[in-house]
Amino acid sequence: MTDQITLRAPDDWHLHLRDGDALERTVGDAARQFRRAIVMPNLVPPVVDAEDAVSYRLRICEQIPAGSPFEPLMVIYLTDRTDAEVIRQAQAAGVVAAKLYPAGATTNSDSGVTDIANIYPALEAMQDCGMKLLLHGEVTSHDIDIFDREQVFIEKILSPVVDDFPDLKIVLEHITTAHAAEFVQKARDGVGATITAHHLLYNRNHMLVGGIRPHYYCLPILKRGYHQSALIEAATSGNPKFFLGTDSAPHMRGKKETACGCAGCYTAYSAMELYAEVFDRAGALDRLEAFASEFGPDFYDLPRNEGSITLVRKPWALPQSLEMGGEELVPLAAGETLNWQLV
Numbered sequence: 001m002t003d004q005i006t007l008r009a010p011d012d013w014h015l016h017l018r019d020g021d022a023l024e025r026t027v028g029d030a031a032r033q034f035r036r037a038i039v040m041p042n043l044v045p046p047v048v049d050a051e052d053a054v055s056y057r058l059r060i061c062e063q064i065p066a067g068s069p070f071e072p073l074m075v076i077y078l079t080d081r082t083d084a085e086v087i088r089q090a091q092a093a094g095v096v097a098a099k100l101y102p103a104g105a106t107t108n109s110d111s112g113v114t115d116i117a118n119i120y121p122a123l124e125a126m127q128d129c130g131m132k133l134l135l136h137g138e139v140t141s142h143d144i145d146i147f148d149r150e151q152v153f154i155e156k157i158l159s160p161v162v163d164d165f166p167d168l169k170i171v172l173e174h175i176t177t178a179h180a181a182e183f184v185q186k187a188r189d190g191v192g193a194t195i196t197a198h199h200l201l202y203n204r205n206h207m208l209v210g211g212i213r214p215h216y217y218c219l220p221i222l223k224r225g226y227h228q229s230a231l232i233e234a235a236t237s238g239n240p241k242f243f244l245g246t247d248s249a250p251h252m253r254g255k256k257e258t259a260c261g262c263a264g265c266y267t268a269y270s271a272m273e274l275y276a277e278v279f280d281r282a283g284a285l286d287r288l289e290a291f292a293s294e295f296g297p298d299f300y301d302l303p304r305n306e307g308s309i310t311l312v313r314k315p316w317a318l319p320q321s322l323e324m325g326g327e328e329l330v331p332l333a334a335g336e337t338l339n340w341q342l343v
């Protein structure tokens, strides 16, 4: 039995750091686990252009613990008004990607795109300058069942975009279904996907059997066990199209444990430990490094990190709650025992 693994330093290709008082917690946790992170732009108001991204980056950098090499990679939020000029300026300012939130699809997506046709000029500019397109892949029509929204998004929106922009690099974020895994696997080069720890560890039974567990509620919502198995298969397959993105998304305890709770799971506190659990159970610990530390930078045309992290098999219990900006934050798997620990 392997009791210790050392990996090239990993990156998180999908992370919510929020802003203001939250940053001390979120940046500190991320910096302990990862070397770089793709920082989601769904603030209120969202990060929509170069200027927003540059100032948000400075606020994040102020909270990086002394001596940490952590580097935030910035993303802008596509709106119906994002044009080619906005894209070019953002690229010149170091922004690496733009994110499509269909309007109303998830937390803070009210300013999102109402019709994909509205951003075709922006997508053209992104294709030209090598900026990546990141997608929250769910349709929002009221007549589409919440469990089907990812599959319908792939058919109606993603598939045409992949064909219409053959040189655009596209990441379908936080995939949750066998359909998504299969689509990405069969798609042309330049189409990849991130997979969260929670979609690998859980299915909808964990959220709904024996009582409703709001801390497992995220978007896209947890699906059947069959889909969870397909995601585990994809993540541990060694296919470079699938790489790590936690989608760690903090909401205060009171916003989760309530009559109408927010979507999002806070996993940044123990991200690599959670992924190690999944890969260990699947007998694929030897594939964790590629998934966490190699396929992401390769996809983004960035160098792989120097340096390493070590995980040891040493059971420990996650705290019941954390503090964020003076309030209580419940991490995913609070109070549960994990077998792996980051040294």
Ligand SMILES: NC(=O)N[C@@H](CC(=O)O)C(=O)O
Residues within 6 Å of the ligand: 016, 042, 106, 107, 108, 136, 217, 218, 219, 220, 247, 249, 250, 263, 264, 265
């Ligand atoms: N995943 C979530 O359930 N929530 C994310 C938004 C997102 O990534 O869709 C959030 O910002 O809270």
Ligand SMILES: [Zn+2]
Residues within 6 Å of the ligand: 106, 136, 137, 173, 174, 219, 220
């Ligand atoms: Zn999302």
Ligand SMILES: [Zn+2]
Residues within 6 Å of the ligand: 014, 015, 016, 040, 247, 249
């Ligand atoms: Zn997210």
